[in-house]
Amino acid sequence: MRTRNKPWADDFLKEQKEVVVHHPFHHKNKWKDVFGNDHPIHIEIGSGKGQFIAGMAKQHSDINFVGIEMAKSIIITAVQKVLETEQKNVRLINENAKDVRDIFGENEVDKIYLNFSDPWPKSRHEKRRLTYPAFLEQYKNILKKNGEIVLKTDNRKLFEYSLVRFSKFGMMLEEVALDLHDLHDPENVMTEYEQRFSNKGQPIYRCRARSRFS
Numbered sequence: 001m002r003t004r005n006k007p008w009a010d011d012f013l014k015e016q017k018e019v020v021v022h023h024p025f026h027h028k029n030k031w032k033d034v035f036g037n038d039h040p041i042h043i044e045i046g047s048g049k050g051q052f053i054a055g056m057a058k059q060h061s062d063i064n065f066v067g068i069e070m071a072k073s074i075i076i077t078a079v080q081k082v083l084e085t086e087q088k089n090v091r092l093i094n095e096n097a098k099d100v101r102d103i104f105g106e107n108e109v110d111k112i113y114l115n116f117s118d119p120w121p122k123s124r125h126e127k128r129r130l131t132y133p134a135f136l137e138q139y140k141n142i143l144k145k146n147g148e149i150v151l152k153t154d155n156r157k158l159f160e161y162s163l164v165r166f167s168k169f170g171m172m173l174e175e176v177a178l179d180l181h182d183l184h185d186p187e188n189v190m191t192e193y194e195q196r197f198s199n200k201g202q203p204i205y206r207c208r209a210r211s212r213f214s
């Protein structure tokens with residue numbers, strides 16, 4: 001995702017304390033205190049400009065959403081979108097998710113969304129894919145038993161790779177959709193990338209993998 005450098009981003013993010021969580025590692029095991037309730041927690045890794053998480057928060061006010069986005073120049077747009085919704089059930093974190101296990105405690109998360117994650121097609125970059133086993137190991141740790149990972153992508157190779165990885169990791173594949181929009185799922189909230197690829201006529205893939213670990 002290309003964006004211009006925005007020198008005012010730091011100050012803007014610091015000011016948005018209602019939405020941006022500045023020291024997320026301090027809240028490990030205590031996210032219910034951040035939200036002031038014990039509703040289920042769904043996280044999105046690589047939230048981009050926030051269309052998905054803002055839309056989901058509006059659609060599900062009984063769920064707490066946390067978006068993690070490492071690019072400062074991109075997350076500011078997500079913050080603006082969340083502010084527009086006036087929803088209280090969403091927080092954003094400007095961090096790299098490589099240490100997600102240090103942000104959430106064991107069994108603290110009910111669902112993880114991976115939307116249009118960077119595919120990293122070269123095999124020497126495999127470790128950067130968000131469905132690489134080292135990431136799955138961390139997801140397993142923070143996910144509740146029967147928690148879910150929902151992945152959407154336009155990238156067939158990343159989709160195939162992720163299906164194999166989920167399966168080798170012992171997760172149960174509950175849905176494999178090769179053309180998500182053909183399902184006309186009324187609950188599907190489109191991401192920015194999803195909208196862009198779908199407008200070009202490309203099929204969108206989605207899978208749901210359920211954790212069977214405690």
Ligand SMILES: C[S@@+](CC[C@H](N)C(=O)[O-])C[C@H]1O[C@@H](n2cnc3c(N)ncnc32)[C@H](O)[C@@H]1O
Pocket residue numbers: 001045046047048049068069070071074095096097098115116117118191192193194
């Ligand atoms: C291709 S974009 C997709 C954005 C959005 N999910 C969408 O579907 O429109 C991938 C996003 O993930 C972010 N990202 C990639 N790896 C990440 C990581 N390890 N931690 C946090 N964000 C990450 C990137 O900065 C980028 O904004």
